[in-house]
Amino acid sequence: MIKESKEKREWEPKIIAFLCNWCSYAGADLAGVSRLKYPPTIRIVRVPCSGRINPFFILKSLTDGWDGVLVSGCHPGDCHYISGNLVARRRFAILKDLITFFGIHPDRVHFMWVSAAEGERFATLIKKVSKKVKKIGPNTKFNNSRE
C-alpha cells in the first residue's frame, strides 16, 4: 500500500546546491527565518566561495545521479575574497558552453548570484530552478548510478 502511494506521487527533481558561505548561504538562511516558501527539492552544500567550485564537482554531481546542479555566489564585486566569484564566472561560462555542446541539457546546471540580504530572491530563484529542472525530467543520460 505504501508502494502504491509512492507511485502515485508526482516526480520531484533532486537538485544539489553549492552555496557560498558569505552571501548565498546567509541568503538561504534569511529565506528560512523569514518563513518564505520554496520547493523542498534542493540539498545544500556550503562552500567557502563560489571560486572553490571546480567544474568537476558539477559534472560529478550529475554522474552521481542528481537531476540538477545549482551554484550560487556573491554578486560581482561583493566577494568576501575580492575576486573569487569573478574567476568562477569565467569557469561557469565555459562549462555551460561545453555541456551544451556535448548534448547535455543546459537547464541541468544553473548559476546565480544571491546576497545575504536577498532571502526573497533566493526563494524565487529556487522556485524557478525547480520548475526548469522538473520540466526536463529525470537525469537518465549522464548518470552513472541509474539502475
Add this chain to the structure above:
Amino acid sequence: MISIQEKNNQIEKSIHDKADKLLREDQVDAVIGYSKGTIPMRSCPVVIRNEKDVDALIWNNFCSINLAKYLAPYIPTLKDEEGKNLRVGIISKGCVGRALIHLAAENQIDLENITIIGIPCNGIINRSRILKEFGVEEILKTSIVENELILKGKSFEKKLPIEEYLNELCKKCKVKSPPSLSSLSEICVGELQDISTIEDDFADISEFESKTTEERWAHIEDLLSSCIRCYACREICPMCYCQLCFVDQKLPRWFGKTTELTEIILYHLVRATHLTGRCVACGACSSVCPMGIDLHLITRKLEHIVKDRFDFTSGLDPETPPPMHQFKMDDKQEFMLEEE
C-alpha cells in the same frame, strides 16, 4: 602550384640548412626534429647534437607529434655531461610554435634558451582514417608522389589524394608556421607567419550546434564509446603537464577507473575544461589514439569558446595572459539565472 612532394623536399632541405648552420655556428647545442619512423605512416622524434647527423632530420606529412612536449615542464631537460642545460633548437610547424609561446605565456618555460626554427607546415595526414578505410590488409610501404599518397601492401596498391586525407584540424588550420612577433625576433629563425590577418568563421562548429540536444549527445556517445581511457591523448598533449592529473589522484579518489560511457564522457569533458584557452589545436591527441577517435570537434569548440567569449587565440603572444588566468568585472553573464 608546386606539388606536395616538391614542397616537402623544399622544407626538408631548409631544415637541413638551418640545423646545420645553427649547430656549426654554435648557436644551439641540440636540435629536436623528426626522423624516419620504424613503421609506415609514422615519424620519430630525434635529438641531433652534431652537424654531421643533420641528414637524419626529415619532413613529410606524417610528422604528427607536437615537439613542444619535449620542452614542457616536468619532462627531463636535455643536459650536457656537466649537467648544464643545453640550448635547444626546435623544428616548429605552426602548432609547435604556438605551444611553445603558450607555455611561455603561462610562465612554464623560458624561451631564452630555445631557438624556434619555423617551417611552413603543409598538413598532416589522418593516419587513423586511412587505417580505418584500408587497414584490413597490412600496409607495408607508403610514398608521397606529386599530390598523391601511395599505399602498398602485399596484394594491393592504392592512390589517395593527400589534400582530402589531411587531419580535419589541418584542413582548417590558419597558423601554418610559428607566429612572427617582434618580441621574439631574436629566437625565431626560418619561415614565420604574420598573424594579424587570421580570421576563422567556425562554420563546422555552427553546423554541429544547429543539431538538437539529442542528436549532439548521440554523436558524442558514438564518437567516444570506443575510448579505452589509456590516456595517450593526455600523455602526448604539450599542455597536459600537471604532475598529478585529476584522473590519477588517489586520496581522495574522485574519479572512477571504469570504461563506463558516462565516465569516459566525464573524462573528456573535464579535460576539455582544463584545456580551454590553452589548447593549440595541434591534433596530437587524435593522432596517437589507439582506437582512432578523432577529437577535432572538441578542440575546435574550445577555440571557438575563447574566441567568442574572450576574443583570445592561444599561443600567439607570450605577453598576453591566458583567459582563464584573469577576469574582468564586465564579463558576459547572460547564462546567469535572474528573476524576470
